[in-house]
Amino acid sequence: MIACKVNGTSRRLNVHPMKRVLDVLREDLGLTGTKEGCGEGECGACTVRIDGVPVNSCLVPAAHLDGVSVETIEGLGANGKLHPLQDAFVVEGGAQCGICTPGMIMAALQLPRGASTVDIQAALAGNLCRCTGYEAIYRSVKKGARGR
Numbered sequence: 001m002i003a004c005k006v007n008g009t010s011r012r013l014n015v016h017p018m019k020r021v022l023d024v025l026r027e028d029l030g031l032t033g034t035k036e037g038c039g040e041g042e043c044g045a046c047t048v049r050i051d052g053v054p055v056n057s058c059l060v061p062a063a064h065l066d067g068v069s070v071e072t073i074e075g076l077g078a079n080g081k082l083h084p085l086q087d088a089f090v091v092e093g094g095a096q097c098g099i100c101t102p103g104m105i106m107a108a109l110q111l112p113r114g115a116s117t118v119d120i121q122a123a124l125a126g127n128l129c130r131c132t133g134y135e136a137i138y139r140s141v142k143k144g145a146r147g148r
């Protein structure tokens, strides 16, 4: 049995230790906001935060979840409101097909208010958008970054 916290709630997971965290989230916990793009650690669509660090959940086995805290896109909003980063993606058009968007947001979460374009590009270096249009994504992060 694997014990961890997911979006602040204690969970006990009876899953194979080599099951991908991406699949545990989507199939066992119903948290389908985390997306699969490449499944090979190349695109960042599956980014979640484990103990505050952004990771590609398609590369992490469930065994690594024991004793850690996981944060997914579902954990960001509060009191029925979107997180400022989520809101900014809506306002600035940063979400096109939306597949990369949760990963982009989870990767950008630690950026402080007023982050520079260079800092934003560095934070999102591992996140690919196949709809193109990175300018709207950078604009969204610039508007919504609040730091962690």
Ligand code: FES
Pocket: 035, 036, 037, 038, 039, 040, 041, 042, 043, 044, 045, 046, 047, 056, 057, 058, 059
């Ligand atoms: S789906 Fe995990 S990095 Fe692409």
Ligand code: FES
Pocket: 094, 095, 096, 097, 098, 099, 100, 101, 128, 129, 130, 131, 132
């Ligand atoms: S919005 Fe479609 S992949 Fe980025």
